Amino acid sequence: MIQIIDYGAGNIKSVQNALKKLGIESKIISSVEELRTDCKTIFPGVGAAGNAMSELEKRGFAQTIPQIQAPFLGICLGMQLLMESSEENETECLGIIKGKVRKFQNKPPTLIKIPQIGWNKVSTKSAEPLFKDIPDQSYFYFVNSYYVSPDSDQVSTQIGETAYGINFASAINKENFYGVQFHPEKSGEIGLKLLNNFCKLC
Amino acid sequence: MLIIPAIDLIDGKCVRLSQGDYSQVKNYDQDPIEVAQKFKKQGINFIHIIDLEGAKEGKPINFPKTAEVAETTGLAIQTGGGIRTFEDAEKILNSGIKRVILGTSALANPKLVKDLVSKFGADRIVVSIDAKDGIVMIKGWIEKSDLTLEEAFEKLKDTGLEIIIFTDVKRDGMLKGINPENIKKVLNKGFKIIVAGGVTTQEDIDQLETLNVYGCIIGKALYEGKINLPNPNPKPNTLSKRIIPCMDIKEGRVVKGTNFINLKDAGDPVELGKFYSDMGADELIFLDIMATVEKRDTLYELVRRISENINIPFTVGGGINTLEDIKILLQNGADKISIGSKAAKNPNFVKEASQKFGSQCIVISVDPKKIDGKWKLFIKGGRENTNIDAIEFAKQMEQSGAGELLVNSLDRDGMKNGYDIPLLKAITSAVNIPVIASSGAGSKEDFLEAFEEANVDAALAASLFHYGEIQIPDLKKYLAKKNITIRI
Structure with missing residues (x-):
């Protein structure tokens, strides 16, 4: 059983559909009373950081999420909210991993369009359980204008890297908390494999 | 620059x-x-x-x-x-x-x-x-x-x-x-x-x-060495260009017209979408071309079925008029919503929609036609000239928070003689959000030209794919050989 946190800022349906394809049961949690700290959790999210954080605080999730003991996966905005703060709306986030969320810059010599929309490669370390049986440099689907930048003493939390003008952390992990900038639920077969790996984590 | x-x-x-x-x-x-x-x-x-x-x-x-x-x-x-x-x-x-x-x-x-x-x-x-x-x-x-x-x-x-x-x-x-x-x-x-x-x-x-x-x-x-040329090996950008089959939908079925007339049935949207996803399509677009309020439920049901069966991103468009329309489509599993006429008539709508749902899910469909040397914005499936300058409109949409532009060309639609490169170039140099090229693809070379010459981020085609004139895996292999970053 996977619990999916619904705070009004995610394409919950797609995540649930993807899990359903894998034959994994899931439950959508929209109030903090239903949230269990011993249950695997997926934390999706699209939209702006400011709104999302105020929703999380209003619903009481902001205090409880850091107490979760079971494997926890933040997707896209859900990953960004694990950091200390975001440049987007100058938002203070959950602070589970030390570092910031920054905006992509369209500056020479590498001109990029913002948002990043489309399939990009993720470089991974082979031993990462989240990327088990997923080839290095596999393509995943991204939609983002901001990226996660862990503090320099937190480099070990980066388990995936992607190039879009700069090299940024596209997957992170600290203890039971995982985050991916891409959308595994929208990344075809390889994305399903990653979700399946997550569901098998102890 | x-x-x-x-x-x-x-x-x-x-x-x-x-x-x-x-x-x-x-x-x-x-x-x-x-x-x-x-x-x-x-x-x-x-x-x-x-x-x-x-x-x-x-x-x-x-x-x-x-x-x-x-x-x-x-x-x-x-x-x-x-x-x-x-x-x-x-x-x-x-x-x-x-x-x-x-x-x-x-x-x-x-x-x-x-x-x-x-x-x-x-x-x-x-x-x-x-x-x-x-x-x-x-x-x-x-x-x-x-x-x-x-x-x-x-x-x-x-x-x-x-x-x-x-x-x-x-x-x-x-x-x-x-x-x-x-x-x-x-x-x-x-x-x-x-x-x-x-x-x-x-x-x-x-x-x-x-x-x-x-x-x-x-x-x-x-x-005299006062200036160095930009680094020939700039920091990498490995984002791939996207190939997008577009399905025009009427009453839950796929159709495609040439210059918007002569509609032909080309199959079940979910079956076709799944087929394309398996073939390596990077994204799918479904446009409800006969969108009416009465037929909305058919579309919602279709969107639900697509999201249950296909796990690559898909955009839904056609007749989007209210924030409620967008909300329901997103709830049913659509990833992005394409807005057309409504954006031209009321640019503020785009601002509201992007603030409420996030820029990432707002795609603006632009229908230009060249008149007296200028691209004018058309609406209502190409039937009505708004007299708005299409390039200025594109810039305005970017400022209003659009996440992406889908650029059609009424001069090229269904002609199969290539995308409208000058139009696409004018738009990609006017905005810094992703641009999807649409209208006019007839050969693999046309896709290459759009990526190389017009700096577009994605290229869309419909009947070309529906009737198997070009197979997506062949197209992707061809583009990869020509050094286009493509997901294979």
Whole structure:
């Protein structure tokens, strides 16, 4: 059983559909009373950081999420909210991993369009359980204008890297908390494999 | 911004003048082919070659050498100097040279510009306006004309011309930097501006980038090592270009028309979508072309089925009128919503929608048609001209928070003779959000052209895929071979 946190800022349906394809049961949690700290959790999210954080605080999730003991996966905005703060709306986030969320810059010599929309490669370390049986440099689907930048003493939390003008952390992990900038639920077969790996984590 | 290194030729050799003064020649004594090859290695793909003798004499003299540079290096070249007749321009344009630059002749004879643009297209003709203290200079900058800059622009307004090279003669070859005040005076006059004269440091380039000029020409500063070309190995960007099959939906079934008539049934959207996803499509678009309020439930049901069965991103569009429409489609599993007529009628709607749901799910569908040399925005499936300038509209949509633009072309739709490259180029240079090319694809080469020439991020086709005229895996292999970043 996977619990999916619904705070009004995610394409919950797609995540649930993807899990359903894998034959994994899931439950959508929209109030903090239903949230269990011993249950695997997926934390999706699209939209702006400011709104999302105020929703999380209003619903009481902001205090409880850091107490979760079971494997926890933040997707896209859900990953960004694990950091200390975001440049987007100058938002203070959950602070589970030390570092910031920054905006992509369209500056020479590498001109990029913002948002990043489309399939990009993720470089991974082979031993990462989240990327088990997923080839290095596999393509995943991204939609983002901001990226996660862990503090320099937190480099070990980066388990995936992607190039879009700069090299940024596209997957992170600290203890039971995982985050991916891409959308595994929208990344075809390889994305399903990653979700399946997550569901098998102890 | 396009960075264009300059080569000046006298007697087939590279030289540089200061302030256009022929007595201040610096002879670098190099073969232009070698110089061009060097630029090419540094990642340059466009070069500016001026025939100084030609400019002085009023007829092309070093033209054979220029054609040789183009042929040997394969670089795109714009060339000028003494091109004053239709025949001279034609000869050069037919020799493999990308663009001709007209100077003096253009101002004395706007009809020549008009004739050349209509025969060769606005992308191949450029007029160079050289000015000193706001007055246009002619004959290789030796003489003052009796025209002010304003008057010169006015003369070119109705020729169909799109690109102007503006040279600040006082700054040229002086290594003293650009004068942004003079440059600002020529921006927003309805032309794309390439700045020449005085581009000396990286700060100059950055400043031009902020001014949003189309390109800049760098000469002396390059030869004397004051400026380095952009790093040929820029920081990597591995984002792949997207191939998107588009399914027009009517009452839950796939149709595709040619120029929006002659609809044909091409299958079940979910089956077809799944097939494309398995074939390697990067994304899918479903457009409800007969969207009516009564038939909405059919669409919602379809969207639900798609999201249950397909796990690549998909966009839904057609008849989107309210924030509630968007909300329900997203709740049913759509990733992005394409908005058309409503955005043209009420740009504020786009602002509200992007604030409420996030820019990432707002795609604006733009339907331009060229009328009297300008792209006008059409709505209602191409039936109604809004008289809005399509390029300005694109910029406005970006400011309103659109995450992406889907650019159709009413002139090309269903014609299968290629995407509308000039239109797409105009839009990708006007905005910095992703652009999806639509309308006109008929061959693999058309996709390549859109990615290479028009800098689009995704390319869409419908019947071409539905009737198996092009298979997505073949197309992707072809593009990968041509060095397009593509997901295979």
